[in-house]
Amino acid sequence: MSRKALSRHRRRNRTLAVGLPLALVVSGVFVYGYGSGEEASAAAPGWATAAADGFASVNALGQDGTYGGRDGKTVTVRTLAELEKYATASEPYVIVVAAAIDMNPVGKEIKVASDKTIVGSGTSGHIVGGGFFLGQGVHNVVIRNLTIRDAYQGTWNDKEHDFDAIQMDGAHHVWIDHNDLRHMADGLIDSRKDTTYLTVSWNRLSQENKAFGIGWTENTTADITIHHNWIRETEQRNPSTDNVAHAHLYNNYLEDEANTAINSSYGNYARGNTNMVLENSYFQGMKNPVIRDSSATLVQRGNVFSGTSGRNESGGNGAKWDPKSYYPYTLDAAANVPALLKSGTGPRSSIGTAAKETAALKATTLTVAQDGTGQYRTVQAAVNAVPVNNPSRVVISVKPGTYREVVKVPANKPHVTIQGAGASRKDTVIVYGNAAGMTKPDGSGTYGTPGSATLSVLSDDSQIRNLTVTNDFDEAAHQDIANQAVALLTQADRIVIDGAIVNGDQDTLELETAAKGGLGRVYVTNSYITGNVDFIFGRATAVVDKSVITLKKRWNGTSAGYITAPSTAAGRKGILINKSTVNGDVSGGSFYLGRNWHPGGDTTVDPQTTVRETSLSAAVKSTPWSDMGGFSWKDDRFAEYRNTGAGSGAASSERPQLTDSQASGQEVADWLGDWTPSAS
Numbered sequence: 246m247s248r249k250a251l252s253r254h255r256r257r258n259r260t261l262a263v264g265l266p267l268a269l270v271v272s273g274v275f276v277y278g279y280g281s282g283e284e285a286s287a288a289a290p291g292w293a294t295a296a297a298d299g300f301a302s303v304n305a306l307g308q309d310g311t312y313g314g315r316d317g318k319t320v321t322v323r324t325l326a327e328l329e330k331y332a333t334a335s336e337p338y339v340i341v342v343a344a345a346i347d348m349n350p351v352g353k354e355i356k357v358a359s360d361k362t363i364v365g366s367g368t369s370g371h372i373v374g375g376g377f378f379l380g381q382g383v384h385n386v387v388i389r390n391l392t393i394r395d396a397y398q399g400t401w402n403d404k405e406h407d408f409d410a411i412q413m414d415g416a417h418h419v420w421i422d423h424n425d426l427r428h429m430a431d432g433l434i435d436s437r438k439d440t441t442y443l444t445v446s447w448n449r450l451s452q453e454n455k456a457f458g459i460g461w462t463e464n465t466t467a468d469i470t471i472h473h474n475w476i477r478e479t480e481q482r483n484p485s486t487d488n489v490a491h492a493h494l495y496n497n498y499l500e501d502e503a504n505t506a507i508n509s510s511y512g513n514y515a516r517g518n519t520n521m522v523l524e525n526s527y528f529q530g531m532k533n534p535v536i537r538d539s540s541a542t543l544v545q546r547g548n549v550f551s552g553t554s555g556r557n558e559s560g561g562n563g564a565k566w567d568p569k570s571y572y573p574y575t576l577d578a579a580a581n582v583p584a585l586l587k588s589g590t591g592p593r594s595s596i597g598t599a600a601k602e603t604a605a606l607k608a609t610t611l612t613v614a615q616d617g618t619g620q621y622r623t624v625q626a627a628v629n630a631v632p633v634n635n636p637s638r639v640v641i642s643v644k645p646g647t648y649r650e651v652v653k654v655p656a657n658k659p660h661v662t663i664q665g666a667g668a669s670r671k672d673t674v675i676v677y678g679n680a681a682g683m684t685k686p687d688g689s690g691t692y693g694t695p696g697s698a699t700l701s702v703l704s705d706d707s708q709i710r711n712l713t714v715t716n717d718f719d720e721a722a723h724q725d726i727a728n729q730a731v732a733l734l735t736q737a738d739r740i741v742i743d744g745a746i747v748n749g750d751q752d753t754l755e756l757e758t759a760a761k762g763g764l765g766r767v768y769v770t771n772s773y774i775t776g777n778v779d780f781i782f783g784r785a786t787a788v789v790d791k792s793v794i795t796l797k798k799r800w801n802g803t804s805a806g807y808i809t810a811p812s813t814a815a816g817r818k819g820i821l822i823n824k825s826t827v828n829g830d831v832s833g834g835s836f837y838l839g840r841n842w843h844p845g846g847d848t849t850v851d852p853q854t855t856v857r858e859t860s861l862s863a864a865v866k867s868t869p870w871s872d873m874g875g876f877s878w879k880d881d882r883f884a885e886y887r888n889t890g891a892g893s894g895a896a897s898s899e900r901p902q903l904t905d906s907q908a909s910g911q912e913v914a915d916w917l918g919d920w921t922p923s924a925s
Contacts (some may be wrong), residue, residue, distance in 0.1 A: 297420035299470025301444035313362030313387030348375025352408035365390040375703035381415035406430035460487025488517035573650035644670035665712030682726025698734035756785035781811035796829030804832035809839030819853025853882035865892030
């Protein structure tokens, strides 16, 4: 079996909960005691680490999601000079706007550099008479919780003054979220010249001729997500999307208010070769609410039209696509959208909903529920809310349900517990279906083995409890690609997996270290692990204790496989299976206990698996160890001790057994060293 080098995930939905308003901006926490323009010497607060959902979360073009300046210093600004200084700097910054800043001259657009978060302090952050410009190649920019307004020059359809709130020319990985954009000269948002990996969410767009235009080249390359925006008192470009490869619009509220001088000419417009999916949006009083060019493809589902007139179109000959193949998301019911967006869009203040949600972020326990009864609707949204370098444990309590998403706990968020809230570990399921050989949606290559994981835990001292993690990749349907499909990946030290079910076929449970030669200890207890080929593997020091290992048949119904594939560094402990059970509905004598993995032919590793005091079914071969990649298992470290059951056997040259003396040095405590796993 070939193995690709460890690589980072491509699809890591680090989003705020879809369907919930902003949960982290209150004026009381933004200033943090720093004066105007003063740089914070401490780490940025938790709210500053939030990252985008939708296409802005995708790993592409060398940028792994959109999180702005979270890795830089935090500054508070109150003047144009301060704002421009930090927004145009080459290094990352979280820039907190704590005053109304007048642009001079009127129409000025600050040229924002990459790796910036520009966020308003409560409702006090205003940009007056100008906006922001993101030029070619600018990336990883977050603009949140601001009011950008009043560059209007007295001409409704202004052809002379190109004064936008936010203009982007060839940028990528941009998140525009929870802003109030209004009364500018030309348009509110212009996404131009193949700007891509853009998410626009939870904004109010109003008092404008042109709300949101996208396009301005003949290329069809851009990928854009537009969700939970309230667009009202606008005439056109609501938005218009010209030559957009993947335009995903959902849960937006387009309102043509009665008895005003502003009348809509059209709503959502798929132009050129755009391929649009439009879901669960609400159109109130709009003329021509949904239109498309004959060359565009537009799929509608679940939308509500109230008092609309004129064109309402769908269809086209383009390839249909599923947004969930790019990122996970959850739809709100279209009927609830007007009320939800009237209360939830735009900047948040220090009172009301935002204050409650901010308090929740600081709590020890964060709750996840698909039905909206928790603080977050997705597991990843709760992970995103955990502050960077959190000093103490945060429990993410996940209510029963099936959460189809890719989840990653990043290395800079230790002490995280993801715990199912149901009575059974079967009640809460996190599932996805990526595989190593699958091509990423952006065409930048394949996922690779670790990149296929449904749940990745990359932070020290983290735990998985009382839930099921599954990779449901259909191996039978995809024999043309590499079939490694990881359910749970750990790449950190002092990880506990307790009371879990980890389901997969090939490469179910990958246990790694953060760096080659580093220490990465994992304690799996009271759990179930299923698979067929190398389904407990990696270079970590791992204990599978008092658990059940269930063998599965291959995709074609045959019985053959390997339980472990350690790639242990020399001088480290490998995989220990202790006081557990190996069973499964497979043929007798068809499975090896393990084989020795030397990644890429690495001669420096010294793979180790010890199986002791474990019940082995008849499925285990009488010669239970196998060579791999041209390396003899006998040159590495494989042994048993006092196993029982039909699959156990006496000591031989093909079946090494530990002596009592040797076994005394290969117990759980020897594997874990100075670490004693606990629930706290």
